Amino acid sequence: MLRYVASKFFYMLVSLFILISATFFLMKAIPGDPFMGEKKPSPEILARLMEQYDLDKPVFQQYTKYLGNIAQGDFGLSMKQQNQSVTDIITDTFGPSLRLGLIAIVVAVIVGVLLGMLAALYHRRLIDSAAMILSVLGIAVPSFVLASLLQYVLAEKAGIFNVMGFDSPLDYVLPVMALSAQPIAFIARLTRSSMLEVLHSDYIKTAKAKGLNWMAIMFRHVIRNGILPVVTYVGPMTANIITGSVVIEQIFGIGGIGKQFVDSITNRDYTVIMGITIFYGILLMLARFMTDIAYAVVDPRIKLDGGKEG
Amino acid sequence: MKKHKSLLLLMTLILAIGTALAGCGSNNNEGAGSSGNKPKEQVFRMNLASEPPTLDPGQAQDNNSNTIINAVFEGLTRKGPDGEEVPGVAEKWDISEDGLKYVFTLRNDARWSNGDPVTAKDFEFAWKRVLDPGFAPAPPYAYQLYYIKNAEAYNLGELDDPDQVGVKAVDDHTLEVTLENPTPYFLSLMSFQTYYPLHSSVKDNDKWATKAETIIGNGPFKIASMTKGQKIELAKNDQYWDHQSIKLEKVHMSIVNSSATELSSYRNDELDYAGHPVGNIPTDQLAAVKKQMPDELNIKGISSTYFYIFNTTQEPFDNVNIRKAFSMAIDRQAIVDKITQGGQIPAFGFVPPGIKGEKDEFRKEVPDKYFEENIDEAKKLLDQGMKEKGYTTLPAVTLIHNSDDNHKKIALAIADMWKNNLGVQVQVQNQEWGVFLKNRSALNYQVARSGWGADYNDPMTYIDMWTSGGGNNDTGFKNEEYDKLVKDAYATDDNAKRMELMAQAEKILVEDNQVVMPIYYYSNVSLIKPWMKGINIDFKGDLDFSRAYVE
Numbered sequence: 097m098l099r100y101v102a103s104k105f106f107y108m109l110v111s112l113f114i115l116i117s118a119t120f121f122l123m124k125a126i127p128g129d130p131f132m133g134e135k136k137p138s139p140e141i142l143a144r145l146m147e148q149y150d151l152d153k154p155v156f157q158q159y160t161k162y163l164g165n166i167a168q169g170d171f172g173l174s175m176k177q178q179n180q181s182v183t184d185i186i187t188d189t190f191g192p193s194l195r196l197g198l199i200a201i202v203v204a205v206i207v208g209v210l211l212g213m214l215a216a217l218y219h220r221r222l223i224d225s226a227a228m229i230l231s232v233l234g235i236a237v238p239s240f241v242l243a244s245l246l247q248y249v250l251a252e253k254a255g256i257f258n259v260m261g262f263d264s265p266l267d268y269v270l271p272v273m274a275l276s277a278q279p280i281a282f283i284a285r286l287t288r289s290s291m292l293e294v295l296h297s298d299y300i301k302t303a304k305a306k307g308l309n310w311m312a313i314m315f316r317h318v319i320r321n322g323i324l325p326v327v328t329y330v331g332p333m334t335a336n337i338i339t340g341s342v343v344i345e346q347i348f349g350i351g352g353i354g355k356q357f358v359d360s361i362t363n364r365d366y367t368v369i370m371g372i373t374i375f376y377g378i379l380l381m382l383a384r385f386m387t388d389i390a391y392a393v394v395d396p397r398i399k400l401d402g403g404k405e406g
Numbered sequence: 407m408k409k410h411k412s413l414l415l416l417m418t419l420i421l422a423i424g425t426a427l428a429g430c431g432s433n434n435n436e437g438a439g440s441s442g443n444k445p446k447e448q449v450f451r452m453n454l455a456s457e458p459p460t461l462d463p464g465q466a467q468d469n470n471s472n473t474i475i476n477a478v479f480e481g482l483t484r485k486g487p488d489g490e491e492v493p494g495v496a497e498k499w500d501i502s503e504d505g506l507k508y509v510f511t512l513r514n515d516a517r518w519s520n521g522d523p524v525t526a527k528d529f530e531f532a533w534k535r536v537l538d539p540g541f542a543p544a545p546p547y548a549y550q551l552y553y554i555k556n557a558e559a560y561n562l563g564e565l566d567d568p569d570q571v572g573v574k575a576v577d578d579h580t581l582e583v584t585l586e587n588p589t590p591y592f593l594s595l596m597s598f599q600t601y602y603p604l605h606s607s608v609k610d611n612d613k614w615a616t617k618a619e620t621i622i623g624n625g626p627f628k629i630a631s632m633t634k635g636q637k638i639e640l641a642k643n644d645q646y647w648d649h650q651s652i653k654l655e656k657v658h659m660s661i662v663n664s665s666a667t668e669l670s671s672y673r674n675d676e677l678d679y680a681g682h683p684v685g686n687i688p689t690d691q692l693a694a695v696k697k698q699m700p701d702e703l704n705i706k707g708i709s710s711t712y713f714y715i716f717n718t719t720q721e722p723f724d725n726v727n728i729r730k731a732f733s734m735a736i737d738r739q740a741i742v743d744k745i746t747q748g749g750q751i752p753a754f755g756f757v758p759p760g761i762k763g764e765k766d767e768f769r770k771e772v773p774d775k776y777f778e779e780n781i782d783e784a785k786k787l788l789d790q791g792m793k794e795k796g797y798t799t800l801p802a803v804t805l806i807h808n809s810d811d812n813h814k815k816i817a818l819a820i821a822d823m824w825k826n827n828l829g830v831q832v833q834v835q836n837q838e839w840g841v842f843l844k845n846r847s848a849l850n851y852q853v854a855r856s857g858w859g860a861d862y863n864d865p866m867t868y869i870d871m872w873t874s875g876g877g878n879n880d881t882g883f884k885n886e887e888y889d890k891l892v893k894d895a896y897a898t899d900d901n902a903k904r905m906e907l908m909a910q911a912e913k914i915l916v917e918d919n920q921v922v923m924p925i926y927y928y929s930n931v932s933l934i935k936p937w938m939k940g941i942n943i944d945f946k947g948d949l950d951f952s953r954a955y956v957e
Contacts, residue, residue, distance in 0.1 A: 128840025133467070134857060136847065136877050137546035140562055144544040178460040178543065179613045188634040244666060252674050259671040260662050262636060349453075349662030351636025359456070364840055 104388060108381045115377045116370070120162065123369055124155050130175035130364045149175055151366075162370065171374075172367040176360070182371035185356060190375075192262060193345065193352035197338035200272045201330070204279035204337075209326060211280065212287025213319070219292060227284060234281025240343045243274035247347070260349035271348045275341055279333050283326055291322035331387025335380045444937040445678075448956050449656040452679040452949075453668045455686055457635055457661050462615040463602040464536040465545050469683045473949055475599045477640060477657065478623035482510050482529070482581070482596040489863065489944045491593045495524055495603065495624065495647075496581075505588030505899045510581040517645040518605050519628045526575035528603035534568050536600060537561045550600040550861065553592060555584040588899035591762075591864040598862065626652045626952040636661055653940075653955035669695070672933055678956075681932030683947045689812055692747045695933065702933045705749035708947035709760040710859035710928035711868070713753065714805070714820075717852050718921060719882035721801050726919055727791030728800075732853075733923040734777060734784035735827040736820050741925065745815050748931040753924035754778075756916055757868045757908075760945035761860060764905045768865045772909040774924075776917035781827045788828055804833045807855035808842040816925070817855065846880045854880070856922075860946050865908045866895065872915055883921040888914050 131137055131145050146152040150161065165172060171182035215227040250270060251259040261267045294300060295318060303313050342354030353372060360368035445451070458471035466475055482496035497513040516524035536545045537560050552558040555572030559565040572584030585592065595601055605622040607614065614620040618629040623643065630641040640657040643649065660677070662668060665686035672680035681687045681704075687695060695703055716723040716732075723729050738752030751759070755774025763771040792800065805821060807813040814836055821832040832853075837845065846854045858878075861867045870876070870892050874884040888911055895907040915921055930947040940954040 126840060127844035131546065132840060132843045134843075135467070137544075138549055138877055141544045141546050141548060144539070145546075148542045148544060175543075176459050177457070178462060178465055178615065180616050184616075185634065192636070247667065247670050252670050255674070258676055259674050260660060260667050260676065346662070347664050347667055349636065349660050349664075349667060351634050351661065355635050355663075362839060 100392070101389065104385055108385060111381060112374070112377055116163070116166075116374060117159070119370060119373045120159050121155070123366060124158075126364070128364045130366065132364070166370075166374070171371040174360075174365055174368050176363040176365040176368070182367050185368060186353065186371055186375055189351055189353040189356050192350050193338060193341055193354060196262075196268065196271055196275065196341060196344075196350060196352065197334070199268060200275040200337050200341075201279070201334055203272055204276040204283060204333070205326070205330065207276070208280040208283025209287050209323065211284040213291060213322075215284065215288040216291035216295060216322075219295075224288075227288070231281035231284045234277045234284075237277070239274050239278060240347060242277055243270070243344055243347045246270045246274055262348070262350045267348075271341075271344050271350060274347075275337060275344050279337065282333075283329065286325050286329060287322060290325050291318060294318050294322045328387060328391055331383050331390065335383035339376050339379065444675075444935065445956060447656070448654045449658060450654050450679070450938065450951050450954055450956075451658045451660075451677050452951070453660045453662055453671070453677055453685045454638070455661075455663050455665075455668075455684060458638075460615055461621060461629070462608075463599040463604070464532060464541075465543070465547075465615075466599050467547055469948070472599055473684050474629075474638065474640070474659070475602070476625070476948070476950065477627045477952055478621065478625045478629060478643075479599070479602040480516075480625040480646075481598070481602050482512075483593055484597045485594075485944055485948075485950065487942055491597065494597065495529075496596070499593070505590070506585045508583040508585070508592065509576075510583070512579040512581065513647060514579065515647045516624060517647065518622050518624050519643050519645050520605075520622050521645055522605065522622075523578070524603055524624050525578040526581040527578070528605065529581050529601075530573050530575045531606060531609075532602060532604035533557075533573050534571060535604065537571060538568070539563045545600070547600045550595070550598060553585050553587070553589045553595070555586050557586070587896055590899075590901050590904070591862050591866075594863050627654075627657060630656070651953055653953075654951070657951065666691075669933075672935075675935075678935045678938045679932060679941065679949075679951075682930045683943075683949055687931060687933065689745075689747060692931070699933065702936060704930075704932045704934050704943075706930045706943050706947070707749070707751060707759055708859075708928050708930045708943070709758045709863075709945050710857060710947065711753055711756060711758045712750070712816075712855075712857050712925045712928060713756070714853050714923040714925065715846075715856050715881045716921060716923065717849050717854070717882060718919075719849055720852055722791070722795060722797065722803070723852055725791045725795050727787045727794065729920040729923070730777065731784040731788035731791060731828060732824060733920050734780050734787070736823045736923075736925075737779060738925060741816055741819055745819060746812065746926065749929045750926040751929070753927050754916075756912055756922055756924055757865045758860075758927040760863075761865055761868070762863050763865070764902050768905065768908075771905065772912070774916075776913060777920070784828060788830075800830050802833065803830065803852050804835055805853040805855075806835050806837055806842060806845065806851050808839045809836045813855055820925075849880065849882050853923075856880070857928075859928075863945060865905070865912070866892075869895070869908045869911050869915075872911075872921065881921050883915075883919065885914060885919065 174180045215224040218224045251257045345352040345355045357372045480494045483491040484494040486492040495516045496510040500509045556570045574582045627640040628643040630639040638659045665688040671677045742750045759769040761768045807817045817834045871878040891907045891911040895904045942950040
């Protein structure tokens with residue numbers, strides 16, 4: 097087990113290094129600088145700004161200096177948002193994204209699994225069709241379309257919710273709905289098909305024939321086996337939702353990290369781009385890492401010391 | 407088995423309905439949120455399309471930052487309802503006869519939000535801080551202070567001694583300012599953020615402008631709270647000298663970069679104000695808005711120009727007749743009526759309306775009759791230009807603009823007009839903001855979109871940018887006569903003569919050389935709820951809500 101974890105961890109560090117280097121050089125390759133605008137600063141001031149932020153040095157020198165800084169945990173100051181450290185920006189804005197993301201994940205798992213189970217139990221009946229139509233819609237409709245639609249119908253027309261804001265618990269409802277629709281649909285389909293498979297398997301038939309009660313069959317056999325694919329999906333989904341709420345944050349005016357990321361790229365705010373990329377990178381890799389381990393724990397067929405990494 | 411299955415179904419239903427009910431239930435207690443009524447307290451709710459990059463008056467350059475800074479700080483003068491200078495921190499001022507020396511007398515009751523008195527030293531400190539060559543990051547707007555004697559030399563490091571800069575606090579209530587050249591609009595600059603005073607506590611705290619607690623202002627409001635990327639809340643500043651005139655208790659600013667959300671929230675009574683200058687109303691909804699809320703829609707011409715620039719160093723626009731032909735062959739009225747739809751005015755000059763001339767507006771004293779739209783004439787000029795260049799067919803032309811729906815629609819319409827009226831094929835290309843700016847300043851384009859707004863209320867803010875090699879002159883245009891006119895206008899203290907010189911310069915720029923192709927003068931389009939009174943939008947389109955109130 098330890099060796100498995102250690103090798104996974106080592107590969108994580110290597111990928112992180114590649115991510116940092118690639119992002120750094122690609123970012124420098126985009127034309128523009130953090131000080132551009134319709135009204136340009138005078139050449140003297142621009143030169144001074146470039147010097148103050150070390151942007152006048154050769155790119156490779158900037159790169160080694162940056163690596164040195166982050167090795168010491170210093171992610172620098174934002175070049176656009178004056179005197180704000182990148183670390184502060186990330187810690188200030190990750191909270192809302194995390195809260196929104198976690199709620200969406202919980203909702204997605206509960207609703208998705210329930211819907212999938214219903215569809216499987218009522219296979220080829222009205223409820224099954226309804227659930228599947230819903231889930232096709234959920235997958236097909238992009239979240240930003242759904243978000244605008246929800247704003248229009250439930251906020252503007254029905255007046256139940258606020259169009260934007262992130263203050264009262266009620267303000268979470270629309271963004272959570274918009275954000276969880278797609279994973280709900282996916283999880284529902286996943287649950288349905290694996291439950292159907294399980295329901296038709298021999299050991300369930302045996303259990304039924306033996307006269308085991310419904311609850312026992314459901315909880316001990318069907319759900320437990322049927323939910324396995326969902327577990328493996330939750331890891332990557334968590335990372336996707338937390339990092340992927342960019343559009344939803346824009347539409348509902350939530351001060352999350354996704355919004356910062358998009359703005360930083362438009363503004364060529366180099367230090368913020370790097371900081372958030374690294375942060376996202378670590379987040380995604382950790383999610384991957386935990387899924388791998390969870391998978392190994394849940395599914396005994398995966399050999400921990402074997403050559404899976406090979 | 408069946409029974410259990412229905413149980414599961416029931417659970418799901420209860421979960422779903424419960425959520426919906428919970429939603430309705432608690433909302434009724436929310437009150438102001440969405441119930442279609444005006445707020446019960448003196449509060450003003452507006453939206454910022456992007457987060458202000460800084461709240462330091464010495465660093466700020468953009469509309470979002472300025473809107474907040476103008477509410478939290480106050481300069482020696484402030485802008486009255488008609489854009490005129492009214493006393494701010496200064497109670498009165500004397501100007502020497504040669505227009506070079508200003509002596510401001512500060513009022514006794516001006517205070518910082520922590521109760522400290524505002525003194526002349528706070529101004530001297532703030533101005534010299536911006537000019538200090540060692541100040542990091544270097545403030546791009548330092549040049550706004552270059553009217554002051556030796557300011558430029560000190561800022562550029564040619565002069566080491568800050569005492570030689572022409573600003574001096576004679577005592578706590580007297581500020582003496584000496585200028586480089588007579589500047590008729592200097593007083594109006596006193597209400598510009600770079601000239602605001604700063605509390606001495608900022609000296610030891612680099613991060614003062616990033617936290618609500620350390621921002622000590624002297625304006626009508628103070629910062630109550632800031633939630634990064636989400637909202638900024640202001641509260642009335644009781645220490646403000648004119649606090650009797652301030653009726654609003656709170657200002658709530660959300661930060662959402664989506665014009666659809668902004669309009670939706672306005673409709674849902676979550677905002678009292680939507681639109682320019684700090685937000686946006688989607689253009690494709692303007693027609694509907696005009697129909698549904700004609701009384702709330704507020705359209706005001708502002709001093710900004712939307713135009714295209716020609717690269718005068720690249721074919722085929724190194725020929726003046728071809729530039730003229732392109733400029734004459736479009737229908738500006740159609741663009742304004744059908745695309746922008748916000749009451750913009752077709753432009754035939756570069757200085758927009760609203761800018762002061764000698765006695766009246768400059769644009770009224772000097773009408774923008776530099777050219778006319780005329781397709782036949784345009785065709786002739788194009789033929790003539792092609793002959794001069796020896797073309798049988800025009801080289802391929804590409805028009806670039808930065809990615810934005812409106813810019814795109816306008817560009818496509820103009821390309822279409824060129825195709826129909828001149829028979830030339832023009833390719834339209836949209837580029838990401840940074841890439842676009844880089845290409846434009848590197849003269850790596852043929853025709854490019856551009857826009858320019860006033861820094862101060864004088865035609866010079868539009869004229870001096872086109873001098874040879876000027877930092878914002880992205881056209882390659884070089885003209886000695888033009889440079890001389892600008893230089894002469896700077897040197898004279900005779901306002902009539904200045905206006906005359908600038909009018910001549912504008913004629914050279916537009917009529918004689920057609921370096922720019924003016925398209926329209928901007929308008930400020932906003933929605934204001936019927937209960938919000940006293941909101942003012944000035945000639946530049948700056949928003950002033952300090953004297954607003956809920957009725």
